[in-house]
Amino acid sequence: MRSPLPELELFAAVARHGSFRRAAIERKVSTSMVSQAIRKLEDQLGVLLLRRTTRSVAVTAAGAELLASLEPGLRLISDAVEKLNLHRASPLGHLRINAPAPVAQFRLAELAAAFIGLHPDVTVEISAEAAFQDIVKEGYDAGVRFGDDVPQDMVAVRIGPPQRFAVVASPAYLQRKPAPRSPRELAQHECIVRRFPSGAPQAWEFQKRAPGRHVPTGKLIVNDAQTAVTAAVCGAGLTFQHERYVAHALASGALVSVLQVYAPGVGPPYLYYARQRYLPAALRAFIDFAREDTTRSDAKSAAARPRGAPKKQPRNAVAPGL
Incomplete structure (x- = not known):
């Protein structure tokens, strides 16, 4: 029997998001392809994994059991692929970043433009919106928030001044x-x-x-x-x-x-992301690039900044160079 790994990956995405549309965005396929893959997987396994209505998607008991068994293995596969990325001269991948509109327009846009010039194999997608998002649930690689608005279970890196x-x-x-x-x-x-x-x-x-x-x-x-x-x-x-x-x-x-x-x-804007064993190579490269660019900008404006105590950083902020 052919391995149903592609369908299993799509099932895990739907189960995490509770949405076929959001899973399709994460996996970069059409919603109809996701729906067909889940139907094919259920037919192959002979068990209902998801309950669908016109307004919602819910995981069945069997689906929840399958998801709990799947996730560790899928993480291992993802980590293995990302480890291979370390051997590339330039990172490869697709970055999705969620940010407030002012940061997206006046900071992230310039960072992304310079970054993709250096790393042509990376695609950067910026979603500018006011709503707070669960970046893991919504399939983002990273988000941007100000100071204490950064979730405490995330790693944060400052990418600009107050x-x-x-x-x-x-x-x-x-x-x-x-x-x-x-x-x-x-x-x-x-x-x-x-x-x-x-x-x-x-x-x-x-x-x-x-x-x-x-x-x-x-x-x-x-x-x-x-x-x-x-x-x-x-x-x-x-x-x-x-x-x-x-x-x-x-x-x-x-x-x-x-x-x-x-x-x-x-306060300053912070790029934040979930703690994980292996960061995707494209995300790691973007974090390093943003940190270095911020350090250069800080040095240029140091003479013009008024003296005084530095602004409080969120408890999860990463020190420069880490």
């Missing part, structure tokens, strides 16, 4: 309501609230004098940065945005920055 934000409003709005003099006065203003896919509002963070997270309130709620910026230009209220999203509006005078003395912003 991210600067700005609290801005239109001149027309500030004529109606005097600019806030401290973050505590935000409660007296109309704030444009950005809601994440989880339903939670984005907190406004300040690094100096009154550090901490302030949850805004307001009559306008949006789910993306550009809509919030446009609404602010139209006089709807204050918005908290990455400085590069509002640079042109500030330069033209369409928006005015407030609360600068409190240094609106968040």
Whole structure:
């Protein structure tokens, strides 16, 4: 009997994700191919492994038993293949990275462009989204989050400086309501609230004098940065945005920055990934490249940085050079 290893790998992916579509994305095949492979495997084994409905996929008792037996073996196979990658002059593979939009646009894009120029056999896929993702469950090789937002069971590597934000409003709005003099006065203003896919509002963070997270309130709620910026230009209220999203509006005078003395912003971005015996060669190469690029950037900006204690790192951060 032919080994059903390809079908078993697809079954494990479906079982992990609870989704044929997500398994197909991970394995880089079509959803119909996944469905056909699972049906073929069930026919070959003579047992139902997955229960399907129009809305969900659930593992049967037999499927759960098979998955528990399969996973150690599949990890050994994956490790064996990755060990062979160590003998290549250049890494080979496909990287999937999940990151917040500002980091994806203003940091990861430049890193990926330079990286694939050095490693043409690697493909890098960047998914920019606000929602927190379980990178293992969703089939990502790595994710990016800020400081304490990095899951504690992950390994983290800093890939950039603290991210600067700005609290801005239109001149027309500030004529109606005097600019806030401290973050505590935000409660007296109309704030444009950005809601994440989880339903939670984005907190406004300040690094100096009154550090901490302030949850805004307001009559306008949006789910993306550009809509919030446009609404602010139209006089709807204050918005908290990455400085590069509002640079042109500030330069033209369409928006005015407030609360600068409190240094609106968040901590440095960290690339994080799951602990594993053998890192995929492409991921290891990207981690090393990002770390080296960050070190060079730090050296260039060292003279311009204000003196003071370094920002707190997440407990799972990896020291440079490890």
